[in-house]
Amino acid sequence: MGFDLLGLSEPTLTAVTDAGYSEPTPIQAQAIPQVLMGRDVLGIAQTGTGKTASFTLPMIDILAHGRARARMPRSLILEPTRELAAQVAENFEKYGKNHKLSMALLIGGVNFADQEKALDRGVDVLIATPGRLLDHFERGKLLLTGIEILVVDEADRMLDMGFIPDVEKICERIPRQHQTLFFSATMPPVIQRLTKQFLNDPKKIEVSRPSSSSTNISQHLIEVPMVKQKRRVLRALLRTEDVKNGIIFCNRKTSVKETYESLKRHGFSVGQLHGDMAQSERLEILRQFKENEIKLLCASDVAARGLDIADVSHVFNLDVPSHAEDYVHRIGRTGRAGRTGSAFTIAAKTRDDDKYVSAIEKMTGLALPRTDVPDDKADDEPLPGKSRARSEKPEAADAPSEEKPRASRSRRPRKDEAPAEKAAAPKAETKAEPKAEPQPRPQPQPEKRAEKKVDKPAPRGRRRRDDDDDFEPVVGMGDHMPAFLMTPVKLSK
DNA sequence: AAAAAAC
Known part of the structure; x- marks a missing residue:
């Protein structure tokens, strides 16, 4: 089964092919059609399973229609660490090269000015760590009312790092009618509660851990x-x-x-x-x-x-x-x-x-x-x-x-x-x-x-x-x- | 007990 059967657009498929991929991983094959249909997804998967592309690819196609307004990003991706956030941004650049999506990366340790400038121009894709996102939000530089797609990535790690209150705060400020994609490698009780609270009849997709403690x-x-x-x-x-x-x-x-x-x-x-x-x-x-x-x-x-x-x-x-x-x-x-x-x-x-x-x-x-x-x-x-x-x-x-x-x-x-x-x-x-x-x-x-x-x-x-x-x-x-x-x-x- | 993350 190839990528071409998942419902992705031509320009997106071209970017995937150019990146050297021909076959989707199990989580990509299962998640991409669901995301394209607008459904909430609960992905139980670790990194190394191709999880990132399972949300970036369909997001690119969904966001291709419509345009961003100043300070009102159209999608938000939360990541626990700055490096992961930067990595997801690279992913959007790689697969979105045939689209004109605007993107901003809001992470700590870098100056506010550039990030604010990007927000002011309007972004389709906002990738952030929770702390810096809330910082911008509280300064009034950012409205979450235009979010169409929210991705919470590595939720269990967010939990480990004490970010859950921040994640909840952010989720509560996003309007009802949006699509949520939620990923976690494990499902401890706190995370289960979150999924019940913020996901709407999600399609549950579980893939076995990649190779971690096994053969290769x-x-x-x-x-x-x-x-x-x-x-x-x-x-x-x-x-x-x-x-x-x-x-x-x-x-x-x-x-x-x-x-x-x-x-x-x-x-x-x-x-x-x-x-x-x-x-x-x-x-x-x-x-x-x-x-x-x-x-x-x-x-x-x-x-x-x-x-x-x-x-x-x-x-x-x-x-x-x-x-x-x-x-x-x-x-x-x-x-x-x-x-x-x-x-x-x-x-x-x-x-x-x-x-x-x-x-x-x-x-x-x-x-x-x-x-x-x-x-x-x-x-x-x-x-x-x-x-x-x-x-x-x-x-x-x-x-x-x-x-x-x-x-x-x-x-x-x-x-x-x-x-x-x-x-x-x-x-x-x-x-x-x-x-x-x-x-x-x-x-x-x-x-x-x-x-x-x-x-x-x-x-x-x-x-x-x-x-x-x-x-x-x-x-x-x-x-x-x-x-x-x-x-x-x-x-x- | 540490690491990560907001100034």
Whole structure:
């Protein structure tokens, strides 16, 4: 069955063909005719199912008739994150190229003036995150009385992020006679209530989750004794796996920053993405990643859901996600559009990681296959400070505080095993041969660094737990480091 | 406990 049987117009079909698609996905095949008929739709579907095109395509045809008036957009699409909103806007541009639809993107972090200007000109398609939309609304820059089609996308994520009151507020301000398209991956009670309240006899369309935790993503779990060994293991994976491009997920923004810095120091082609960055930066990094100007993206969960980058070969969880569902969303960034992908989760032997891994296995219903740490010759190159760190720092000194002896998981009784290096580079025989290295070799570190490190007192007491063995917390103080400056400082407020 | 989102 082709797109041509769904009732879309010629110019829209041409744009679809030009984009390289010939067959609709199940949700597109089911939703598009319903939307064209003017019916409300309740779509239970995740990203990666072709959900976005299932509403953008028919919307383009519906909006092709009629014209927009100043400050009265004709359709509104609500998205939970700015990146998703921008992505939907791209979708409209791609498929609407043969139409003359005007569009505005209302998201936070960008200045109001341009957005207001666009609103004043009148827009057919308004794509927004709830906060910024309400902001404009309350300033009187925007009327919702002309809305013909409302799309609430990723409703369950809106719920997670506390946007439901905002969504309700917006829905209440939209006139009765409009069409609503409502999408959610799951249907918790609050969302069900919303659908009853705001949808009018909707056509319910449910498609199974794309490929997420199934066949075309090969999943692996690597267990290391200590948190601080994770980065080294990550580097080993990056060098031995055939990583075309990959996303590295951390649980905290600070860990994203540190991991990004660390990878950059080691010569990897990497960018970072998290909510503390300026919006312009966020979009720019995403663009670079999509266009393959950078190979790796170190990200918070802002990138976990919905981001549609067609061809991501690897996902690495440097932190085990603390919500099991996030695991599915994260690894769902790879193996998209029928491609294969690999997902590696690096877990430490800590109470938290153990707990999170169990939760993931319980949810997916299968044990994550344990994999050994790959042999990584590159990291055996003499890096300044490395040997010193090895011989003088007994691993116990840096172990996170909860790393005190206790029964480890019955699966792997490995308490007697020697620590860091053993774990980071063992088992040469398990990996047949290291594959081609996609990443540049780390550059030899500048002499300066070595000198600096020599006289630096070993950090006392607790360090930040995700430090790795090459982490340099302070630079630029010369050789005389007052001891108090070495005490740990909490970076986040 | 964190992340995201409004100035």
